[in-house]
Structures are given as structure tokens and as C-alpha cells.
Amino acid sequence: THVVADSCVRCRYTDCVDVCPVDCFREGPNFLVIDPDECIDCAVCVAECPAAAIFAEEDLPADQQEYIQINAELAQVWPSITKTKSPLPDADEWKDVPNKLQYLER
Ligand code: F3S
Numbered sequence: 001t002h003v004v005a006d007s008c009v010r011c012r013y014t015d016c017v018d019v020c021p022v023d024c025f026r027e028g029p030n031f032l033v034i035d036p037d038e039c040i041d042c043a044v045c046v047a048e049c050p051a052a053a054i055f056a057e058e059d060l061p062a063d064q065q066e067y068i069q070i071n072a073e074l075a076q077v078w079p080s081i082t083k084t085k086s087p088l089p090d091a092d093e094w095k096d097v098p099n100k101l102q103y104l105e106r
Pocket of ligand 1: 007009011013015017048049052053054
């Protein structure tokens, strides 16, 4: 599966959503996740993300492994998003800030 990781937090650009052939993105207040049961590993979304937040699970950086569980958990409770929308207002300011897990709203 693919995983949405730290760079998405407080950005939520949503460019990834439009290209997903299986509509596997789920939307929270300031972050998206990929439903691991739906993702077909096409990898098309990876290049679309302005924050480079999406990784194949095996390529996920060592310090972001917890996002595997976060994607799996939140995909169970968050609603589907299938159309790109406006990023969060401060997305460009937060894009390159590391370690944003503390800001993830559930
Ligand atoms: Fe997040 Fe990147 Fe999509 S910031 S919403 S994974 S385009």
C-alpha cells in the first residue's frame, strides 16, 4: 500500500485525490489518509503531491513508520474524498516544516 505521511499535516493540498483510480483517500480536518484495503499501489499520487507526502510503505522514512498505523486507523473513520479542493490557508508555510504529528487533528 501507499501511505500519506508527515508532510501532509496542516497542508492538505488534495492534488493527490483527483488522480486516484480507486478513490482510496479519506479526509480529516488537516490531513488525508489512504485506505490500505483499497490502494492498488499504482503510485500515480506520489508525483502529484506538492509536499512530497506520499510514500510506498516500504519507502517510508524510518522516523515516519507510525503513519502506517495512522493511515489504517483513520481510514476506518474518516469520509471519502474524491475531488481536489483548496489546500489549507497556511499550506505553503507548513509544507517544509518537519515533525508535524503533534498538529494532526483527528
Ligand atoms: Fe496531502 Fe499531498 Fe494529498 S499534502 S492531501 S498528500 S497532495
